[in-house]
Amino acid sequence: MQRLRGTKDILPDESIFWQHIQNTASKLLTLASYHEIRTPIIESTSLFKRSIGNGTDIVNKEMYSFTDQGSRNITLRPEGTASIARSFINNNLHKDNTVKRLWYLGPMFRYERPQNGRQRQFHQLGIECIGSLNPMADVEVIRIATNILNSLNFSEYTVEINSIGTSEEREKYKEKLIRYLTPYINDLDHHARSKLITNPLKILDSKNIKTKEILNNGPSLYDCLEKSSKKHFQEVCDYLECLDIEYTINDKLVRGLDYYNYTAFEIKTKKLGSQDTICGGGRYDSLIKQLGGPNIPSVGWAIGVERLLLIIKDKTQIELQKPKIYIVSEGTKACKRILKIIPLLEKNNISYNLDLNNSNLQKKLKKANKLGAKICIILCDYEIQHNCITIKTLKNGSQEQISILDTNKLIDKIISET
Ligand code: ATP
Ligand code: MG
Numbered sequence: 064m065q066r067l068r069g070t071k072d073i074l075p076d077e078s079i080f081w082q083h084i085q086n087t088a089s090k091l092l093t094l095a096s097y098h099e100i101r102t103p104i105i106e107s108t109s110l111f112k113r114s115i116g117n118g119t120d121i122v123n124k125e126m127y128s129f130t131d132q133g134s135r136n137i138t139l140r141p142e143g144t145a146s147i148a149r150s151f152i153n154n155n156l157h158k159d160n161t162v163k164r165l166w167y168l169g170p171m172f173r174y175e176r177p178q179n180g181r182q183r184q185f186h187q188l189g190i191e192c193i194g195s196l197n198p199m200a201d202v203e204v205i206r207i208a209t210n211i212l213n214s215l216n217f218s219e220y221t222v223e224i225n226s227i228g229t230s231e232e233r234e235k236y237k238e239k240l241i242r243y244l245t246p247y248i249n250d251l252d253h254h255a256r257s258k259l260i261t262n263p264l265k266i267l268d269s270k271n272i273k274t275k276e277i278l279n280n281g282p283s284l285y286d287c288l289e290k291s292s293k294k295h296f297q298e299v300c301d302y303l304e305c306l307d308i309e310y311t312i313n314d315k316l317v318r319g320l321d322y323y324n325y326t327a328f329e330i331k332t333k334k335l336g337s338q339d340t341i342c343g344g345g346r347y348d349s350l351i352k353q354l355g356g357p358n359i360p361s362v363g364w365a366i367g368v369e370r371l372l373l374i375i376k377d378k379t380q381i382e383l384q385k386p387k388i389y390i391v392s393e394g395t396k397a398c399k400r401i402l403k404i405i406p407l408l409e410k411n412n413i414s415y416n417l418d419l420n421n422s423n424l425q426k427k428l429k430k431a432n433k434l435g436a437k438i439c440i441i442l443c444d445y446e447i448q449h450n451c452i453t454i455k456t457l458k459n460g461s462q463e464q465i466s467i468l469d470t471n472k473l474i475d476k477i478i479s480e481t
Contacts, residue, residue, distance in 0.1 A: 069175070069183025071369075079381045080372055085168055088188055088211045095207055097164040097190055102146040104170065108136040114145035114350055116321025118262040125173040127183075139172035142320070143189045144347065144363060145354075151193060152356035162194040168368070180338030180370045188371075189344075191363035193351070198298035201326045201346060201362050202306065205299075208330060208342050208364055209308055215375050217332075220341065222308060224328040225316035226296035227264075228288045230349070233324075236287040237263050243281045250277060267315040278315070285314055295325050318343060322350040326362065334374050341374070342366040386416035387481040389431030389457075391424065393443040400467065401442050404452075411474050413481070432457055437481045456480050 066072060073081060089099070108128050115121050127139040140146055147165060150156075156163050168188045175181055190207060192200045205222065212220060227233060240263050248256060252271040259266065267284075269275060288296075303310050310328075318327050327345035335341070344364025352358045388408060392401040401417070408415050416434055418427050424443070431439045441453040451464040454476055465473050 067183070069177035071182060071184070075383055077372075077376075079383060080376055080379065081368070083379065083381055084188070084215065084368060084371060084375070087214050088168075089166070091207065091210055091214060092166045092190065095164070095203070097166045097192075097207075100147060100150065100165040100167050101169070102140075102143070102150050102167070104140055104172075105137050106140055106146055106149065108138040110145050110149055110354070111138055111141060114148065114320075114322050114354060115142070116262075119319055119321060120265075121173060121319065123261075125175055127172045127174060141173045142171055143167050143169070143187055143365060144191060144320075144322070144350070147191050147193075148347075148351050148354050148356070148361075151351060151359075152354060157194070157357050157359055160194075162192065162200075164190070164192050166190045178338065180335050180367070180373060182369060186368040187365040188368055189363060189365035191361055193361040193363075194359055195362075196348065196360040198295050198302060198326075201295075201299045202302040204344065204362050204364055205303065205328060206306055206308060208344070208366065211366070212330070212341070212371075215371070216378055217371075217375055219334055220330050220332045222303075222310040222328060222330055223313040223316050224299070224303075224310050224326065225284075225313050226288060226292055226325055227284065227317055227323060227327045227345070228292040229324050232287050232289060232292060233264065233284075236282065236284050239282040239287065240264070240266070244277070247277045250274075264317045265319065267317050283314060292325060299326055318345055322347040322353070324348050328364070330366075332374065335370055338370060340367070341370050384414060385435035386414045387437050388413055388415040388477065389418060389427075389434060389436035389439045390415055391418045391427045391431075391439060391441045391443070393424075394447065396447050397442040397444070400447070401440075404440070404442075404470070404473070407470055407474060408477075411478070413474075413477055428455070428457075438477060440477075454480070 111126060112122055121141045126141055129137055131137050166189065169186060170184050171187050172184055174183060177183060190204055192204050209222065241259060244251065244259055250273055252274050255266045255269050255271065255274045266274065267278065316327055316329060323345040325346040329340050330342035331339045332341055342364050346362040348360035351361065390401055392398045416436065420427065428439060437457060439455040439457060441455060446453055450467050452467055452473060453462055453464050455462045463476065465476060
């Protein structure tokens, strides 16, 4: 049996990096009053259709959808924000009228062509700041993203930002864009041509050279923005400057999901080849209302954890924790004794590895060395006869016997030797 294409097993020597990322992020997020939310991995297919949008790649071709035994249309979540908006509504989280700050980390599913930094099951760490229209909220979430990256010792990234205005402003722009691009239809690449009908804004971030050239003289989205959109954007930029967060304005930056408005941003790196976006986010002021909830503005982002991991793995020294103690016992009587000692080790925070092999003492000691243990506790026939425990210090081979009843001495000795 093979794992499915586009999925990965995260083995212990890698999961320590995952823990490192989560610990670093959750510390910073807790400081900023963000709290973890865990929503189901399966949701009604209609949730994603109604939020992410019917003309998007995610909904059109990337969703893992199926019908369950009760004939319900179900989808493995392709992203986190829609589920959180749904949960926000279902759980009446707006009832106390305060800003809700939430974070999540979990698997997402998209049927895409697997490559480095692109999987079918991947993970996102994301945050949502729900309940404020203040540009300070946009800046808070961007700052937290850069703060997390910096705290993971990663600084070779750039922040790109754009304002995609309101849906009315975008409609106006879409018309202009279609009018501008239609005469060039035969010069556009295949992808852009199909997008011209389904999702013309997505042509803007095309990587095709010819299409890019054509777009250079095209209409500007910014020109279609009204005063309030421009003001919001200007304030976000001002606050970023005040925080010394470097950014570039990318007027071709549009997100792949329909629900965004005003601010859209991405954090990119040159370290990852073509999968260069580590973090994507923006404002989504009408999503909650669109899903049947109150009119509550929000802003958030998601970081692709696999991509982040590819970057920080080389720079971060983390090793699996080694056991301090290796425990060797032989015979039922000795094993029973040892089982009583293990809780003492735990109580004193001493890590251990209990030998379960059927080999001779010599081999067991070798194993202890291999695992990097500092001390071996031995309880075999000899020790049972003499009512003692042998403590062997592995670095110099010295041994000491301690009365089996003197557990304090045993623990003191272990602590002094490790
Ligand atoms: P991309 O342009 O790389 O496909 P996207 O715009 O589809 O990204 P978002 O939906 O904004 O991505 O998701 C946020 C982040 O999640 C991305 O910036 C990326 O780091 C990560 N991500 C998205 N899709 C995948 C995937 N299939 N495999 C691994 N990470 C992914
Ligand atoms: Mg994508």
